[in-house]
Amino acid sequence: xKTLLSLLLFCALLPAAxxxxxxxxxxxxxxxxxxGSKEAPAQTGQTATLGVRGIDExxxxxxxxxxxxxxxxxxxAVGRKEAESAxxxxxxxxxxxxxx
Amino acid sequence: xRSPLLCTSLLAVVLxxxxxxxxxxxxxxDLGSAFDAAKxxxxxxxxxxxxxxxxxxxxxxxxxxxxxxxxxxxxxDLQHRLNQIGVWVALQSSRPELPWRFAAVESETxxxxxxxxxxxxxxxxxxxxxxxxxxxxxxxxxxxxxVTRRHHIAVLQKSLLVAAGASALSVASxxxxxxxxxxxxxxxxxxxxxxxxDRSSERxxxxxxxxxxxxAGYDPAACLNFMQRLAGLKADTNALEALYKTHPTAKExxxxxxxxxxxxxxxxxxxxxRPELTLNxxxxxxxxx
Numbered sequence: 004x005k006t007l008l009s010l011l012l013f014c015a016l017l018p019a020a021x022x023x024x025x026x027x028x029x030x031x032x033x034x035x036x037x038x039g040s041k042e043a044p045a046q047t048g049q050t051a052t053l054g055v056r057g058i059d060e061x062x063x064x065x066x067x068x069x070x071x072x073x074x075x076x077x078x079x080a081v082g083r084k085e086a087e088s089a090x091x092x093x094x095x096x097x098x099x100x101x102x103x
Numbered sequence: 104x105r106s107p108l109l110c111t112s113l114l115a116v117v118l119x120x121x122x123x124x125x126x127x128x129x130x131x132x133d134l135g136s137a138f139d140a141a142k143x144x145x146x147x148x149x150x151x152x153x154x155x156x157x158x159x160x161x162x163x164x165x166x167x168x169x170x171x172x173x174x175x176x177x178x179x180d181l182q183h184r185l186n187q188i189g190v191w192v193a194l195q196s197s198r199p200e201l202p203w204r205f206a207a208v209e210s211e212t213x214x215x216x217x218x219x220x221x222x223x224x225x226x227x228x229x230x231x232x233x234x235x236x237x238x239x240x241x242x243x244x245x246x247x248x249x250v251t252r253r254h255h256i257a258v259l260q261k262s263l264l265v266a267a268g269a270s271a272l273s274v275a276s277x278x279x280x281x282x283x284x285x286x287x288x289x290x291x292x293x294x295x296x297x298x299x300x301d302r303s304s305e306r307x308x309x310x311x312x313x314x315x316x317x318x319a320g321y322d323p324a325a326c327l328n329f330m331q332r333l334a335g336l337k338a339d340t341n342a343l344e345a346l347y348k349t350h351p352t353a354k355e356x357x358x359x360x361x362x363x364x365x366x367x368x369x370x371x372x373x374x375x376x377r378p379e380l381t382l383n384x385x386x387x388x389x390x391x392x
Contacts, residue, residue, distance in 0.1 A: 072170040086194060094320075100314060103368045
């Protein structure tokens, strides 16, 4: 039922979304919000998670970089090993320091 | 012409059939994990009672709200470098396992922010003010200290309690007042960095900045140099206005940092590295959706 509803809402909202210049990702966000998906809790518009399951999921993931600046932060994340390697290249080494 | 008409007709039929389901699901729409976390936070007597999962959920709200005012610089090299340094310093903290994220944001003011859960935002003005990597490590260490000690969670808890009391919300009921809490949380997330932390919290964070920089192999005296240079700037300039609304004056903090240096065991001022810092802080951070 949810998949069918997604498809129909897509049809209904497409003309309006294109007319407003909102683009495909905004349209998907509209569908997500209308369905009240658990995967897309109501947050600020900039970071609303695209979480429509089914036919739109692949496209939604592709559109994710447009979904908000918070996604960018994830793409810049660095893990422990990389941080340690980068520090070692700059001559830094961890040492046991505390307060008296 | 035929396709839109068919779509519209089918839509009408399905909406009628699915209306009860949509109504039922709309309750989940308003009950995100962050809102439950906020409710639990308001109910609890101590920030220590909050789970890390709840802390992360609230942190996401705070970050989303803050990025609306301070968009990240669209400069991947800069952001990557900042994360390498930030994670290295965070690994020396009491909570190295947190999902630490660092971002340079658009603002000429000299400032930095720590969101619950481990996201640190540093303004372009701050990055242009530090003169070497050791000074940046001190700044990041200060913010990391706010996170590990959950200082902003404590502020949020107070704000939610006051707001809850004012609007007579039922904090004892898990299902009651969810929409109100949602509004409260979003509202408080947007202003959390305008709330001034108490003096002892700032002193603790400054001590953490010195300690973590030293543990990471940097010269801890860089923290004092940075603060002294900050104290030498005119306090009423636009670049420092926001900082001084939420922090003690740099002159007061010079005293705190100097005392912290004197208490160090395992590293002395002057002992450690001051790597050159070459950050290109250009980048368009003004993109809005």
